[in-house]
Amino acid sequence: MDLTVLGEPTRPMVEVGGGFANRLQRLDTDQGSFAVKTLALTDRREPYRAAAVFRLEQAAFAAGIPMPEPIAASADTLVHRWVDGVAVPEAPVSPNFGAAVGRLLARLHALDVDWPADPEPSPVPRDWPGLAARAVRSGQPWAAELAAKAETFQAIAAFVDSCPRPGPVVLTHRDVQPWNLLSQDGAPVLLDWELAGRLDLAAELGSTALGLAKGPGLDTVRPASFRAVLDGYVDAGGTLPPSGPGWFVHTLGGWLGHTRLNLLRCLSGEAAVAGPDLAMSHRIVADGVSGLPELYERLPQLQALLP
Structure with a gap:
């Protein structure tokens, strides 16, 4: 995404802490402050629908729902007006x-x-006993507890x-x-x-x-x-x-x-x-x-x- 349309930067972009999947940076320009998020598109449980989500955000913001103003969206980058809060x-x-x-x-x-x-939704995987056995064989630190609860995890998946x-x-x-x-x-x-x-x-x-x-x-x-x-x-x-x-x-x-x-x-x-x-x-x-x-x-x- 071309970020130059957001104005002339007044300082370098600053990395912002938060979630562990996507990368969030703050961009300050002569046109204001923006949150620039780079999405992690690999290893997701479901595809990200950038255009559809952006339409929903625009409609929600226009309706007065309290949220950051959506500015731009591409397949892997989202830009919102920066919002301060606690x-x-x-x-x-x-x-x-x-x-x-x-x-x-x-x-x-x-x-x-x-x-x-x-x-169509995929069936919820019910392979917990096998996963527990693999965890035990490979010496995972939580393997014993998972093995003891594998049937409960099967029941949760069925539910x-x-x-x-x-x-x-x-x-x-x-x-x-x-x-x-x-x-x-x-x-x-x-x-x-x-x-x-x-x-x-x-x-x-x-x-x-x-x-x-x-x-x-x-x-x-x-x-x-x-x-x-x-x-x-x-x-x-x-x-x-x-x-x-x-x-x-x-x-x-x-x-x-x-x-x-x-x-x-x-x-x-x-x-x-x-x-x-x-x-x-x-x-x-x-x-x-x-x-x-x-x-x-x-x-x-x-x-x-x-x-």
């Missing part, structure tokens, strides 16, 4: 902040934006594959979590739209509400923060789908796929071309091996949070 910690948010996120989602789901047809989705399906961000939010004067600003696409409404609301109601583990789930997201959604004109386990299938499925992808990296002994190094991949797998079974076992408790 990082949102992975901890239960205040009810006011949760309600604001719920209202934001209701406005987003009300947009009418063209989206390309989605491919993700077969759990009913009550609908409707909405076009949405799909990753509204603390690490993709900033706080400006106590109000949310939604970042990082690369995973945007269609998703069952219950899965979107459940993933978002749970992510904003808990800390790094599941021992700090705050019901008031969870319900505030849903109350804000309804206050802004949204309609809640029927309650059920499908509210949490996106959280489980996303974490399961992320764990498996990094597990395969660890088994190969090769880090992603543009992504986490092997040490980070090992930490991701260890977190998944310990955390996924706990999340799965706590589904009845989480469903008790639903209306």
Whole structure:
């Protein structure tokens, strides 16, 4: 992408910390400040739809949804107007902040934006006993725990594959979590739209509400923060789908796929071309091996949070 159209630089581009997959830099010019993100397009679980995501971002920004202004997009580079704000910690948010996120989602789901047809979903892999055996043979540090829980991982995969989705399906961000939010004067600003696409409404609301109601583990789930997201959604004109386990299938499925992808990296002994190094991949797998079974076992408790 030709960045000269953004103006004359006033200082060299600055590398900005954050995620471990994409590269983010800040560009200051005589026309303002911009966030320039170079996408890691290899080793993804699904293709990135640059043009479609950019259309959705433009429509969302035009509708007044709090987010960085989308400036330009190419196959591998995204440019947004730079936004200052306070990082949102992975901890239960205040009810006011949760309600604001719920209202934001209701406005987003009300947009009418063209989206390309989605491919048929692939079955969720159920090869966890074999992966555990390979991990044991190769001496992975988390292998014994995975081997002991392999059948639980099979059950999680079966749940993700077969759990009913009550609908409707909405076009949405799909990753509204603390690490993709900033706080400006106590109000949310939604970042990082690369995973945007269609998703069952219950899965979107459940993933978002749970992510904003808990800390790094599941021992700090705050019901008031969870319900505030849903109350804000309804206050802004949204309609809640029927309650059920499908509210949490996106959280489980996303974490399961992320764990498996990094597990395969660890088994190969090769880090992603543009992504986490092997040490980070090992930490991701260890977190998944310990955390996924706990999340799965706590589904009845989480469903008790639903209306």
